[in-house]
Amino acid sequence: MAAYGSKQPSTPPGIRIARPGDDRVKSMNAAVSEATRSPGSPGKTNLQRLYVMRNLAVAAQLGAIIVARELYRIHLPLDPLLQIIGGLAVINVLTWLRLQSARDCGEREFLFQLLLDIGALTAVLYFTGGATNPFVGLFLLPLTIAATVLRPYYTWLLAGITVLAYTWLMTHFVPMPPSLGAAATGFDPMVTGMWLRFVINSALIAYFVVGMAETLRQRERTLAQAREETLRNERLVALGMLSAGAAHELGTPLATLATLTGELRRRYKGAEYEELQESLGLMRGQIDRCKEALGEISASAGGQQAQAGHVVPVRGYLLDTLEQWTLMRPGVSVKPRLAGPEAQPRILTERTLSQAIITMLNNAADASPQAVELNAEWDDQHLILEVCDRGAGLAPAASATVGQSPFSTKEQGLGLGLYLAHAAIKRVGGQVSLLDRPGGGTCARVELPLNRLSAT
Known part of the structure; x- marks a missing residue:
């Protein structure tokens, strides 16, 4: 009867009592910390969206140069512009390689990526009229993304850098060459550029902000699921502790019942007690089954899987x-x-x-x-x-x-x-x-x- 009367607490099969260093507790804590990490898994998703947006920006800049030269006959400085756009493309290739790693993207890394975009935009605007370029309003795009994704400190830092870049472009720039094809086409390059800037800002802000909102909603769902799972596990742990105490107390009564049924079967023998013997045999079988279950509980007391x-x-x-x-x-x-x-x-x-x-x-x-x-x-x-x-x-x-x-x-x-x-x-x-x-x-x-x- 030592297996049922031991003072060591036991655990019912399928339930483990949480102990410091327990693998299940570690995995539970890891799941919650993974769900609550900032920015957590959304960081890499945001970087992937920025990678897509930057690809569009490279294509749009190349398209703008082609339109300016072929439609408006504006002779832009091609060498520095192509070097800047090529550098931005190289950055995006490196970003793609970064996305292949399992490591998540933190806020500082994402801030650095946005600073690269601001630097490339500033360089392009410097060679295309500076603050007089209608596309100068694109500075608002990385700032909007920062306000959506980053904490306030980084957003204000990016806002200050953007304001300094815009201010610098008001006095430092290469003047935009005159358009030789504006009269023939009937379109004012400034008005067309302002319209195109509005379209680009609207499309990219909608794409990025909608994606960020969905990422935040998914994060909230993950957090809610992690909290629910933690509460359920805590309830199971509490139930396991109560069950262990109940199993500890059941050993002695079951042993007493087994002894009594054995004595009754020995005392009441004969054909006239056949029905009683059958009932006592069924009772003894059920008692043995209970003792077997308690034995399994005791065997799993150390937290081993049953x-x-x-x-x-x-x-x-x-x-x-x-x-x-x-x-x-x-x-x-x-x-x-x-x-x-x-x-x-x-x-x-x-x-x-x-x-x-x-x-x-x-x-x-x-x-x-x-x-x-x-x-x-x-x-x-x-x-x-x-x-x-x-x-x-x-x-x-x-x-x-x-x-x-x-x-x-x-x-x-x-x-x-x-x-x-x-x-x-x-x-x-x-x-x-x-x-x-x-x-x-x-x-x-x-x-x-x-x-x-x-x-x-």
């Missing part, structure tokens, strides 16, 4: 689990239907997953003892289980909140079975959903990725 560790084909695993359940519920009939390729994937037997399946079978048996079905289909990648009954079914609100909190339709139920089953299945990458069954009843559908359970 699994047998041997490799079996998926069909054999399901049949073994079903056999364990039939020993617990001998009076319930079940119709198994297992379908899959002959070359069955081999998986590590996962005790917590077996208990989750048994929990769903128990729920189905409680709802309709004579009409329980277990359907399973698998391929090389996925395993889909369905445990169906012909009971009264669940309300839509209950189906929507499955696994989120303890829930029970039984008069004396605690609502922990399906809650823990959902947690165990989710831990191995699976999903659980409750569906209405045609003709009445409920189907608990479990989708499992076999790569998380595979032995290879």
Whole structure:
């Protein structure tokens, strides 16, 4: 009885008590910190948008030079302009190489990228009329992006640099050569440039700001999901601690019951006590099953995963689990239907997953003892289980909140079975959903990725 009376706290299968340095706690904290890092994963996405915008800017500048020379006959200084545009293209190639790395883009790096764009725009404007160039308004574009993405300090810094560049271009610039083709075309280059500047600003600001807003919304969704996952894990940890205490206290009563049933079976022998012997035998079997469950709890007390560790084909695993359940519920009939390729994937037997399946079978048996079905289909990648009954079914609100909190339709139920089953299945990458069954009843559908359970 040492396994049931030990003072060491034990943990129920599928639940681990969080301890400092625990891998699960570390992964939980890492997930939250990854979601809350600033700018976090949106930083690289923003840099990718800036890369696309810069490609458009290079193409637009080349197009503007062609239009100015061919349509308006404006003789621009081509050599310095092409050198500046070529340098901007080289910067964008380096940016593309930077995007291939796994490292995220921080705010300072993004600020440096915007400063490169401001520097290139300043150089182009210097050789094309300075502040008199209608495209000088493009200075507002990187400033708008900075206000959307960066913190206020960096935005004000970029605003100051932009104002200095604009001010410098008011007195330092190469005058724009006169247009020789304006009279022939009937278009004023200044008016056309102002219109084109408005179009470019509108399109690029819409593209970038809309993308930034979606990135921020996605970040908020990620943060909300991380917080919800953390709260759920904290609830499971608290439940594990309570379960460990309850398991510690159940060892002695079960040992007493086992002793009493043994004495009763020895005392009341004979044909006249055959029915009593049968009932005592069933009681002793259930007590042994409880002791076995407590033994598994004690075995996982050190935080180890509750699994047998041997490799079996998926069909054999399901049949073994079903056999364990039939020993617990001998009076319930079940119709198994297992379908899959002959070359069955081999998986590590996962005790917590077996208990989750048994929990769903128990729920189905409680709802309709004579009409329980277990359907399973698998391929090389996925395993889909369905445990169906012909009971009264669940309300839509209950189906929507499955696994989120303890829930029970039984008069004396605690609502922990399906809650823990959902947690165990989710831990191995699976999903659980409750569906209405045609003709009445409920189907608990479990989708499992076999790569998380595979032995290879």
